[in-house]
Amino acid sequence: MVRIRIDRSKCIGCLTCVTACVVSHESDDARNRVVIDSEIKAAPIFCRHCELPECTYTCMTGAMHKNPITGFVEYDKEQCASCYMCIMACPYGVLKSDKINHKEIMKCNMCVHRTDDGSPKPMCVEKCPMQAITLVEVEK
Structure with a gap:
């Protein structure tokens, strides 16, 4: 399984990862963000x-579910009831509704739409000028 790893010591808060996310999804909103922590240091959030x-456990329709093969938490907007329970349940405050229509949950999908086989190809990883965001292999 692969996951995004963030090295905050390399992050300069340039927001290139946020822009890359918007471009990758051809959307008006990013699925990630960069905040400033209590030590006034940039902190990318994915x-x-x-x-x-927790988001999958609170989803009453199954729109938010964990893929047993990839280990990714996936979102199916066609099944979503827009109840926002997943947003409220996320302990990291990562999930949000889209800021235009408020009908879709904005969450990282590892840019699997960028490959033919559905493998992850996050544009934020490719475009980070400081290599603060990397894709790493993790054990199940």
Whole structure:
């Protein structure tokens, strides 16, 4: 399984990852963000694709679910009831509704739409000028 790893010591808060996300998804809003922490340091925020994802447990329709093969938390907007329970349940504050229509949950999908085989190809990783965001292999 692969996951996004963030080295905050390399992050300069340039927001290139946020822009890359918007471009990759051809959307008006990013699925990630960069915040400033209490030590006034840039902190990129991404979906962690948790081992035990609270967002999937609170989703009443199954729109938010964990893929048993990839380990990614996936979102199916066609099944979504827009109840926002997943947003409220996320302990990291990562999930949000789209800022235009408020009908879709904005969450990282590892840019699987950028490949023919559905493998991850996050544009934020490719475009980070400081290599603060990387894709790493993790054990199940």
